[in-house]
Amino acid sequence: MEKENQPEAVSSVLKVFGIIEALAEQKEIGITELAQRLMMSKSTTYRFLQTMKTLGFVSQEGETEKYTLTLKLFEVGAKALEYADIIGLANHEMSYISRQTNETLHLGTLDGTEIIYLHKIDSGYNLRMYSRIGRRNPIYSTAIGKVLLSGLTNKEIRELLADLTFVKHTSKTLENIDQLIEEIEKVRKQHYAEDNEEQEPGLRCVAAPIYNRFGRIIAGLSISIPTIRFEEEKLPQLVNLLQVAGKNISEQIGYHDYPEILAP
Template sequence: MEKETQPEAVSSVLKVFGIIEALAEQKDIGITDLAQRLMMSKSTTYRFLQTMKTLGFVSQEGETDKYGLTLKLFEIGAKSLEYVDLITLANKEMSVIAKQTNETLHLGMLEGNEIIYLHKIDSNYSLRMHSRIGRRNPLYSTAIGKVLLSDYESDEIHKILQDVVFVKHTDKTLENVAQLEQELDRVRVQHYAEDNEEQEPGLRCIAAPVYNRFGKIIAGISISLPTIRFKEEQLPELVRLLQTAGRNVSEQLGFHDYPVSN
């Protein structure tokens, strides 16, 4: 199919990737050479390069017309590989907990202003949490969501949640950012979070963090069980299991200073 018959958006994507491939083949290149190589006008090439420069994918050598790729594409690729490893590593640890408890385990991470479930191991009980991989849930009413938010400063939390409406899923659901921040103070001290029937009536969830090699919380591992099967004296052991899993995954990702509850 000829380029001129392509929709404008598709044509633009092809041009962007053409520029990326050309810059990947040559460390730095001028607009004239790049435009000739891609059979684009200099003005169009310049416009694309400036946009890519603004987004951080391209750098310019001073005031010259020489351009090159930054490390941003490498960073994105590295994150993608890290998450593939994350699911594999987490599955091993989650399976250990599942065998000991027969309860539902989730792996979730931050996506915008929600959590998204990357992996799940179902409970063997008929009465269990119903969810699916790829499902999203609020940050403010879930154990994993609180774990993820605990890694951010107050101004960052307000920015993440600026468009979020605090829906009262149950009578126990937190009602605003101020209440949530009080809860997050406890999460930071104890290094785990709880959802005590805040998302669904009759459901209790506990979560522990997973860190990347830079000490940034990138995910949470949680266990979910009905309140009729939960006894308060179980909490320390469930926390220990989750933090052990979180520590083991974090160490495999390069982080060796995992905090645990006292």
């Protein structure tokens, strides 16, 4: 049954992109002209346009029958470019930290109620954190997740995580949203976050934020160290490395008001 629907689904996708390309070439266009250009019936063209209008990709010009593209496609494309730029910039900074520490580095961002890893540099040690680019982890039990949440208000955090079940990955995992918000308050003040064996037993993580040009936290940069190698007295040095890297990346994408950096 699924295979039988595939040609129809592909055809629909082609029609949608045909409409997008036609609207991109001409500022505004009516249904009749658009249907003729794409060799589609007016009813089919109208149906697609109404769906695209509902999703915010197309707008109707006043009371006319003409349609035009909105800036939503630009917005989507800009987000993709933003993350592509960040990965390249972050790789340079992460490589430097890797040479200084020989530990695992991650770049991650928010996707729903999870973090997703965009980039990674492995530790040079045999004992290391298992992860991969594209892997997801809970937002409430990771250092990157806490950094990302610190850019939201407490109300936004509660709304985002309203339907989330807190799973106890270890004995140290936070158990509810109240505990999490209390932790986030600390993150906002100190401008870095920690995961103290909350996601995996025997693993410590520290993270600092990356801002876009509008001052919004869009990613987190973290270092992961097994507890047997973690030295508490070196925490300020690790935080400094991450914050300097976060500042450098943020400045290169247009943000120049990075909060005060912790001295090593």
